[in-house]
Amino acid sequence: MRFLLQSVAVSFALVATLSVPARAQRIGADGAKQTFGFVSEQYFDDVYFKFNPTSGTSVGFHQYDAQLEDYSAANIAKETAALHQYQAKLEAIPADGLDAPVAADREVLLNSIKSQLLSLETIRMWQKNPDNYSSGVTSSIFTLMERPYAPVNTRLRAAIAREKLIPQVFAEARKNLQNPPRIYTEIALEQIDGSISFFEHDVPLAFASATDAAAKAELMKTNAAVVDAMKSYAAWMKADLLPRSNGSFAFGADTYRKKLQYDEMVDTPLDKLLAVNEANTKANQAEFARIAKELDPKKTPTEVLAELATIHPAPDKLLDAFRYSFNAEIAFIQTHHIITLPSDARPILQETPPFMRATTSASIDPSGPFETGSKAAYFNVTLPEKGWTPEHIAEHMAEFNVGTVVSTSIHETFPGHYVQFLWQDQFPSKVRKLVGANTNVEGWAHYTEQMMLDEGFVTPGAEERTRKLVRLGQIQDALLRNARFTVAIKMHTEGWTTEQAEHYFVTEGYQSPSVGKMETKRGTADATYLYYTLGKLEILKLRADVKAKQGARFNLQDFHDTFMRQGPVPIRIVRQAMLHDNSPVL
Structure with missing residues (x-):
């Protein structure tokens, strides 16, 4: 199951430079809750979805439907800078000035930003994984096709807008990919035929019922350009990238x-x-x-x-x-x-x-x-x-x-x-x-x-x-x-x-x-x-600990319902809410 900031492939889109102070001032406890609410809203609206418009479509924010991730190195640098700025903003909000659930949200969001920075700056899949590009753009179109959230003509025009930007993605891939692990390039080559077939057959079929004749004609052109770009990318990976794919996929212990x-x-x-x-x-x-x-x-x-x-x-x-x-x-x-x-x-x-x-x-x-x-x-x-x-x-x-x-x-x-x-x-x-x-x-x-x-x-x-x-x-x-x-x-x-x-x-x-x-x-x-x-082991321990605490009052459905209400946060945070302590998760 895909959840937004943890399992969606890292992607990037052009965003205006943010006017955030280099050194955020620590905020007093009285205004901490209001400040966190403002900063978190600002982060999602002005940073995350503008760099990740496909994710915007996926969660239901359709103002991003006509946009596509910008995979250029320059834009990656902008995203990295914006994430550092919001990390500083969140760290300046004192957790002890927040109610427990809001303090937990602050910790979740702050850790998510740290994880994205780790991905961009250290793991660097944008330099290592060629499949991020081909499967990424395929997913960006699939999100417009998979469910009828808007009239087919509306979704068709969004698909055209995204498809116009796709050939540039492969141009950036050629610049960014340096020394991938061989297995990453092999996986990308294994999957790309399915992506090519998706654009050749599935995309036209998905919009066959559209009544906008001019848009359908334009889709034929943009779709053909995407297929050509993807075939060219596949040929480049096989002839150029694969022979020099000698990198390591191992993250390392730290x-x-x-x-x-x-x-x-x-x-x-x-x-x-x-x-x-x-x-x-x-x-x-x-x-x-x-x-x-x-x-x-x-x-x-x-x-x-x-x-x-x-x-x-x-x-x-x-x-x-x-x-x-x-x-x-x-x-x-x-x-x-x-x-x-x-x-x-x-x-x-x-x-x-x-x-x-x-x-x-x-x-x-x-x-x-x-x-x-x-x-x-x-x-x-x-x-x-x-x-x-x-x-x-x-x-x-x-x-x-x-x-x-x-x-x-x-x-x-x-x-x-x-x-x-x-x-x-x-x-x-x-x-x-x-x-x-x-x-x-x-x-x-x-x-x-x-x-x-x-x-x-x-x-x-x-x-x-x-x-x-x-x-x-x-x-x-x-x-x-x-x-x-x-x-x-x-x-x-x-x-x-x-x-x-x-x-x-x-x-x-x-x-x-x-x-x-x-x-x-x-x-x-x-x-x-x-x-x-x-x-699973964390949940089993949580259930056993709650049962030990509640004794005869324990009810399995109540336990599961209470677990669900917390949302999909780390189990440590669920434990704090259900047991009101910081006991070990394992």
């Missing part, structure tokens, strides 16, 4: 620790994090072995896993399997009082857009918190591609076995990401609507996979053997996240190779080789994708 601190407010030493995850991995593997033995004492866990991989819907029935799962999950949530469902609306189930298929098998794409024209959410599922070999199809469908279909549906929809999206109107502030921590967002979704089965959820009519297979699928998904945890830290701080990471996903994460390869690719850039297990 940068890694800072990113965890800024994004997730986690300052636990990396060796302790690895130890916590190792213990959870062993526990999950032991539980997998126990259930596998119950299923067939003559088979090893590996052999049971191989059998599980073959029990899945036919590819053309996969979307139907998810629809069926929705019904069962909603009924269980309501009858067992798991969490309040703020709406009866369901997500729209569809095939994953082409440009996203190389690195994701399933995802949810909700409407933004300030969107008024269309509130639909889309649940994307990656189906096998035409031309795949039978072996490739079998490996891909193993990801959607009888157990992982259930856990994936729970994770992405009920009561996972989609339900958290349904709560967003109740998030207590603009900051919490726009800034999210992945340990909360992905941690919540991963937590619900286990929680639902622990509470007794079963697919209606399932036999005991099928129920055990479903639990094995949930554990297999948990082991995938455990493997991400270890691989992320090891690759980025301890020198693990991609070959070591792929092997670990297969042997310790119980994944197929093709999944291991895809997950490793993702981890080279999504360096902190340990946030699934990390967040």
Whole structure:
């Protein structure tokens, strides 16, 4: 699930120079709350969305629809300067002059700015990752197409305006990209054919119903120019960039620790994090072995896993399997009082857009918190591609076995990401609507996979053997996240190779080789994708601590509802609100 300032690719747009004092004066406590409200509004309106107009479209601020990120080095310097200025402004507001929730918002926003500066100044994906450019511009057009928030003619004119600016993006990419990691260039080349196809086929089709003939004719020209620019970029990457892509993707321990601190407010030493995850991995593997033995004492866990991989819907029935799962999950949530469902609306189930298929098998794409024209959410599922070999199809469908279909549906929809999206109107502030921590967002979704089965959820009519297979699928998904945890830290701080990471996903994460390869690719850039297990463990500890404090008064639905109301902030802040202390998150 995408949350604005944490998981959207870094992008840049021209913004007027801000008149901010070089040294901000510290503000007295009396005016701190009003000053924070003013500064945070000013930051979103005058800085963030002007540098990130695609994000503006995504959250529902459509005054940015005709703008595109400016990827020039000069503009990156302007963005960096503006972020430093707002960091100084926020630091000048005394936290002790704010009510606890507002003080927490200040800390969230300040850390978000620090994270963006870390990305621009230290991690520097704008110099390292060629896919940021090709997938970035593809996403900028997709946000105008995916939901009918405005009449098609209006969205068409915005698409034309953005497309006119896209060729310059690739010109800036050629200037900016210096020594990318080879794997980044390989991923960009792997994905760019899907982006080219998107502009050749999907974009014209999306605006086929438009009645503005002149605009449709102009789109044909701008779209053709984008396709030409993208093909030229692909050829340049293959002939020029790939041979000189010798950089390292590893963040290094210091940068890694800072990113965890800024994004997730986690300052636990990396060796302790690895130890916590190792213990959870062993526990999950032991539980997998126990259930596998119950299923067939003559088979090893590996052999049971191989059998599980073959029990899945036919590819053309996969979307139907998810629809069926929705019904069962909603009924269980309501009858067992798991969490309040703020709406009866369901997500729209569809095939994953082409440009996203190389690195994701399933995802949810909700409407933004300030969107008024269309509130639909889309649940994307990656189906096998035409031309795949039978072996490739079998490996891909193993990801959607009888157990992982259930856990994936729970994770992405009920009561996972989609339900958290349904709560967003109740998030207590603009900051919490726009800034999210992945340990909360992905941690919540991963937590619900286990929680639902622990509470007794079963697919209606399932036999005991099928129920055990479903639990094995949930554990297999948990082991995938455990493997991400270890691989992320090891690759980025301890020198693990991609070959070591792929092997670990297969042997310790119980994944197929093709999944291991895809997950490793993702981890080279999504360096902190340990946030699934990390967040789940933080939530489980929070629940145990709240239950210990409340005793007989503890109610699971009340706990989940209270958790949701805090918004998708780091778990440390949720703990402070629910327990009124600063006890450890792990």
